[in-house]
Amino acid sequence: MQLVRGLHNLRPEHRGCVATIGNFDGVHRGHQAILARLRERAAELGVPSCVVIFEPQPREFFAPQTAPVRLSRLRDKLELLAAAGVDRVLCLAFNRRLRELSAAEFVRRVLLEGLGVQHLEVGDDFRFGCDRAGDFAFLQQAGQTHGFTVEEASTIEVDGVRVSSTGVRDALTAADFARVESLLGRPFQIAGRVLHGQKLGRQLGTPTANIQLKRCRVPLTGVYLVSIELAGVQQPGVANIGVRPSVKSDGQAHLEVYLLDFAGDLYGQHLSVTFKHKLRDEQRFASLDALKAAIAADVAAARAYWHQPRADQPLE
Structure with a gap:
């Protein structure tokens, strides 16, 4: 897949x-349906498929403190789009200049002069241009004028509810990972590189992999049962994601993973953490001894979870 910035x-x-065009945050099943149709139309016309995304996402530009937390970083999104068979991604910097483009100017500069669009596939709620003046009807009229076709993407529902990034976030907040997987079409993962941390886990008897998040906010916090694939084998573990209130904290979110019965050097590796089940909320402990006891209880709960027979048990 080619990336054009x-x-x-x-x-x-x-x-x-x-x-x-869109945010494609999480690349959920609704997005996947749009991408499948995009590939079909591209094959019919004999041209490449292109996804136009924005960085930052528009709501992050207008209200960074209250914008929805991202399900996927840009790197993750690009990997998911590539896996979906997209030929090209145009990533536009969402800044004041782009924000002030009228809908007509966006069509002219981006779709016509920039991409030479022959067909456009958009969601039913897509809005664009200054003050969100452009909509599906506007694109249809522009297509008739300039010679490209426009198709409205069909809504995808799961259990009678429209699939959306908001729905995925709500399911994550509720720690309903079965629901999350049904909306995404895959288990929820957070990926990052293993960095050297404070090594407090070693002092507490549970050495952890400190995984770089590269994001100010995360879509879930707490202590979770997780798995990581290493050399083709799923390794079960326990993860804490949050600001670590019981230790000296920098106020940033961290992801720390303790793998059960694993010994090895993970520093520098890029790992994907799959979230399975929530054990508890993140909490502040009065002492390191209290924290150590809580971690021991978490590990014991993890062993009990992974070793109980279940129909969906992914690990041996």
Whole structure:
């Protein structure tokens, strides 16, 4: 998959495509349906498929403190789009200049002059341009004027409820990971590189992998049962994700994973952590001894969970 960052990096060879536009946060089953249709139309027309995304996401630009927490970082999103068979991603910097583009100017500069769009696939709630003046009807009219077709993506429902990134966030908040998986079409994961940390886990008898998050906010916090794939084998573990209130904290979210019965050097590896079940909320303990006792209880609960027979048990 080819990544193009910014309109200024578009070249004549990038013109002529089937495109869709959106945040695609989490690349859930609704997004996947749009991408499947995008691939079909691209094959019919014999042109590449292109996904246009924004960085930061528009709501993060307008209200960074109250914008919805991301389900996936940009890197994760690009990997998911590539896995979905997308040929090209155009990533536009959402800044004041882009924010002030009228809907007509967005169509002219991005869709016509930049991409030479032949067909556009968009969600039923898509809005664009200054003050969100552009909508599906506007795109249809523009398509008739400029010679490209526009198709409204069908809504995907699970148990009668429309699939959305908001729905995934709500399911994560409720720690309903079965629901999360049904909405995403895959288990929920957070990926990152293992860094050197404070090594407090070693002092507490549970050495942990400190996984770099590269995000200010995370879509879930607490203590969870997780698994990590290493050399093709699923390794069960316990993870704490949050600000670590019981130790000296920098106020940033951290992800620390203790793998059951594992010995090895994970520093520098890029790992994907799959979340299975929530044990408890993150909490502040009065002493390291109290924290150590809580961790021991978490590990015991993890062993009991992984070793009980279940129909969905993924590990031996």
